[in-house]
Amino acid sequence: MGIKRSGWIIAGIALGLLIWISGPAGAEEVPAPAVPPAEGQGSGFAGVKSAEYPEGGTAAPTGKIIEKNPDVGEPSIEVEILGRKPISKDKTEDSTQVSGQKLRDSPRPSTLEALSQEAADVYVSGRGAMHGVSSGASGGIHIRGFGGSPNSQVLMVEDGVPDYQGIFGHPIPDAYVPFLIDEVLVIKGGDSVLYGTNAMGGAILIRNRWREREGYEFLDDSAFGSYSTLRESLSMLGRSGPWDTAAAFTALSTQGHRKGMDGDETIGEAAVQYRRPDYLLAIRDKLVHLDGADPGPATHPTPDHRFDVWRNNASINITKDTESVHLTAIPYINFGVHRLYDGFYSRDYVGGGKAEADWKIRRSVEALIGLATEQVEGKVKNRISDEKSPVKGSNNTSLYHQLSLWPVGPITLVLGAREFWSSKYGFAFLYKAGGRWEITDGLFLRARVARNFRQPTIRELYLPFPTANPALKPEFSRNWDFGGGWESGRLEISCMGYVSEADNLIKYFGVWPSAEVVNIDHITIPGVEASVGLKRLGPVSLFITGDWQDIGRYTRQNPDGKLDFTLEAGKDFSEHFLGGSLSGEWVHGLYMADYSRQPINDVFTMDLAFRYRYDLRERGLTLEPYLFLRNFLDRKYAYIKDYPMPGFNILIGLKMEI
């Protein structure tokens, strides 16, 4: 009898808890931004993070969406929704959206590692404060089994501009600092239809900030920590009439936790935007300088393997809006100079442009059509021996189109194709198709398939580091994913299954001087990714994301499983705010070589972050001291064999916002 009664009591408590959790978050909930039907999706925490951590008026309107009452006979009501267009152009893709504020608050040492904390199917290796370049570098991004080293199967796109080096074909992982970032969208399963080559396993879209109200704001973030680490970031956003300005300067200097991990990173970025009601012109330039070393394995250190890298990204963004058409044109150039300890010297550039028209044909039909062209060139020589490596650039042009349909209210369909022509490889046809069904308010199902593409890099074709193969063919992938989720005021849950298939994947085997780089046959990687979030349970929020995949035989730096969690708590006391977070990462099934050879111990690390914010409203000043206790359990772990990560270390900083 007693058991029966206690069972009822437990069931009642559980039911009450479930109703409370699934109910609306109440008055403290920040309303989600208004979006057209079926916009703003993405798995898990898409959009929610932005709402949870509002940017405080930093997002500037870049367009407008005009909705007309479709009912004939009724007076036409024109509703003008001012705000930025959603960063996602495909409403059916599986994605994780992370706000810039979340990245700025993260205790993880780099932006890419902070992104990895938010999605378990994104794995980013680390080696300490900086990722570095060339051998021994970390920062390889894996999404659902693709990517890594060479890190050219995941495409970074910053303000619509693909960001990768001409010779090595991958981005510089240290070049992304969060101080101007508005939001980041991680597209899982790739999208070469919209973004072209390299978006094989995924694409990471970065959108930078603009101020949306008249005036100026300054943010200064100074931090000092273990290993003589000094970080200084200064950013400015301004709006004066039709002119918007944005600038940021970041400098990081560290001695590193071991010899050879010392380095300096300097990033300067400036942007100006001229804004009229129906058109917009923005110019942006980012200059990156990295000076560091490959420390080598701890067993055989190489602290004198220095590198010196300069890169510059410049782009112009022109947009024009009519009532139903949004036109965009973006010319860009990305060039860089790399110098390595052994005399290696390279100059490379990626230059191109794209023009895109986004046309809202009817309320339920939206078409996107674009034309993109790109030229990749590079020069390589050894400054010591004056030996030049013969390399050949390439160019490509493609036409792409996408159709978004809302045939029935809760259903979204997206179809897309890209006709890609390469001067070296000829024609390639890429496609995608996806659907999303909003079953009830918050409950959804979705599925998508995408055929993606990557052409070999100049390094893989021509440079003997450690080997080259001019006969390499491009890689193709076909990524399927399917699943569903439920989003409510306090609870968010999602589960996605995926199958990543690839043909002609480019892989390195062996070591110098007997190494080879070849195309391998068909591979299939099935996996499942799930996330659960409990938001605003009093002052506390909890987010857990996990991923498991059957990686097959090519196991090098491609983990079987990953789990990330973040427990946050924060409370406002009038002008004071006190908050903190406990975050952790567990990585399972890491190997340093293919065929499950050279296993690495599971990674498990936890970080603590504390912050206090004091809002001096009368002076328009916000002070925010913070403290990061990284790896506070002093775990000995490594993502790369014999590149041990730092033990317990501290970073103390102060943010000042005017």
Add this chain to the structure above:
Amino acid sequence: MLRRKLIWMFILIVIVGCDLAYPEVAVVNKTNKYILLKNVSFKGCIWNTVLAYGEATSPQQCLPGEDKVHFQKFDAEEYCQEQVKDGTINGLCQCEGSEGITAPVIDAGLINVNPTWFNYQTISIKHVGYGDFKVYEITLDDIEQDFSTPGPYGH
């Protein structure tokens, strides 16, 4: 006032102190008088010096944890014997009382006059922790060839 200073000093030590507490390690060549060691490395430390028999490295702060001591070994006695056998050193021959006997004719392409430094490591694994000071002696009964040395190319 003093209390406040002490608190600030404590905070400063905590911040910068993680690497100050790293273990200190020195390595001594105790093989034999004909063997030279160079590029000795252990747990993130590397000594770019050559150690004759009995010589020690300077102490360096290495990462806490465990590792073998890795180094490159040159056996001068073995090298001399090889060179004598190949007849590359005038006035030296293989044994006493053999003056006047000419060295065997060897294809010049097979003769290597460059000294070769082979990669070696200790058989035993050494453990170091925060605050330790350890002196490791390299002895002939505790060394083996090291095939874990990474190749020269990467980029």
